[in-house]
Structure formats: structure tokens, C-alpha cells
Amino acid sequence: MSTGRLTLPHASHGGTPIGAVLADLLPAATASRARVRDAALVLGGAALTGIAAQIAVPVPGSPVPVTGQTFAALLVGASFGAGRGLLSLALYALAGIAGMPWFAAGASGAGGATFGYILGMLLAATVVGALARRGGDRGVLRTAGTMAAGTALIYAVGVPYLALSTGMSFGQAVAVGLVPFLIGDALKAALAMGALPTAWKLAGRRG
Numbered sequence: 001m002s003t004g005r006l007t008l009p010h011a012s013h014g015g016t017p018i019g020a021v022l023a024d025l026l027p028a029a030t031a032s033r034a035r036v037r038d039a040a041l042v043l044g045g046a047a048l049t050g051i052a053a054q055i056a057v058p059v060p061g062s063p064v065p066v067t068g069q070t071f072a073a074l075l076v077g078a079s080f081g082a083g084r085g086l087l088s089l090a091l092y093a094l095a096g097i098a099g100m101p102w103f104a105a106g107a108s109g110a111g112g113a114t115f116g117y118i119l120g121m122l123l124a125a126t127v128v129g130a131l132a133r134r135g136g137d138r139g140v141l142r143t144a145g146t147m148a149a150g151t152a153l154i155y156a157v158g159v160p161y162l163a164l165s166t167g168m169s170f171g172q173a174v175a176v177g178l179v180p181f182l183i184g185d186a187l188k189a190a191l192a193m194g195a196l197p198t199a200w201k202l203a204g205r206r207g
């Protein structure tokens with residue numbers, strides 16, 4: 001997790017330091033202010049994911065809805081970095097398990113067939129955050145690769161979990177838990193591909 005001071009710029013990309021994520025650009029003059037900033041980011045990341053989960057559109061024949069969560073989780077990971085991304089999604093998952101109704105369409109608890117996707121989002125936010133810190137959110141092509149890796153991780157956990165928890169075959173789980181979402185997830189990744197490099201460009205102009 002960041003200490004709050006930008007002491008890292010060994011190299012730069014468009015005037016902004018490689019080795020930083022977007023959230024590092026938020027000023028925090030002291031270590032304790034940096035802790036407050038990071039706590040606010042973690043809470044905000046969990047809340048953003050919970051709000052995005054309420055955009056939930058049922059898919060006929062599938063227990064898995066289209067949701068805004070993947071966009072939120074990947075954006076949180078990329079813009080906060082691995083540590084804060086992991087904590088945001090861990091808070092989201094744990095509060096949801098404890099009864100906070102902010103999983104897809106107001107659900108909660110760990111018993112649902114789609115809980116594996118939430119575990120996948122936790123993993124994806126962490127890995128995407130690590131990639132972003134290595135420059136994986138600078139430029140459209142790099143961001144596309146980072147989002148593709150994060151999305152693949154969500155499915156790598158979510159689809160086998162769906163199969164195990166429902167008794168479906170793996171092929172059926174792919175058919176109802178992956179295939180219907182590919183176009184929507186590509187659109188969400190495209191949104192992130194626009195948003196993250198643009199945010200860095202704006203930060204570079206201000207810096």
C-alpha cells in the first residue's frame with residue numbers, strides 16, 4: 001500500500017510517474033493523512049462495486065445476471081493498485097457475506113451460485129492493480145490487455161464455482177456463465193480503456 005508520498009518517479013510516461021497508480025496522485029501530506037485517504041478509497045471502492053452490482057439484468061436461462069460489477073472491480077483495482085484494490089473487494093465480499101445487500105440485485109451471503117465471480121473479482125482487482133502499477137493502464141492497448149487479464153480471472157474462478165455449486169457440467173457452466181457475457185464485458189473493458197488512459201493524460205497535463 002502507498003505511503004502517500006510520490007517518491008517513486010524513476011521514469012515517466014507523459015509527465016506522470018511509472019510505478020504509480022492513479023490514486024497515488026491524490027495528495028496526502030503526512031503518513032496519517034495517507035492512511036485516512038487509503039481507508040476512504042477502500043470504503044469508496046467497496047461502495048462503488050456494491051452500487052454497480054445493482055445494475056443487474058437477468059439473462060434468460062442463466063442464474064447469472066449481467067451486472068456493472070466487473071467494470072467497477074477492474075476500475076478499482078487499476079486505479080487504486082493491488083493493496084487497496086484487494087482490501088476494497090475483500091471488504092465488499094465480507095460485508096456481503098455478513099448480510100449487506102449489495103451483491104447483484106440486492107442479494108447477500110456466500111451461498112449463491114454466483115459467489116465465485118465475487119471471489120474472482122477480488123483476485124482480478126489485485127492482479128489488475130499490480131499490472132497497473134507496472135504501466136498496464138497507460139495507453140489503450142496496454143489497458144486492453146490488463147482488462148482482458150482481469151476479466152479472464154473473474155471467469156477462471158466464477159465458472160468452475162458455478163458448475164460445482166449447481167451440479168452443472170463445466171460445459172454447461174461455460175454456456176450459461178461465460179458466453180452470454182462476453183460482449184457486455186468487452187464493452188465494459190472498452191469503457192475502462194477510454195477512462196484510464198484519459199485520466200492519466202489529464203493528470204499529466206495538471207502535473
Ligand SMILES: O=C(O)CCCC[C@@H]1SC[C@@H]2NC(=O)N[C@@H]21
Nearest residue numbers: 065066067103104114117118181
Ligand atoms: O452475485 C453476484 O453479485 C455476482 C454476479 C456476477 C456476474 C458475473 S461477473 C462476470 C459476468 N459479467 C457480467 O456482467 N455478469 C457476470
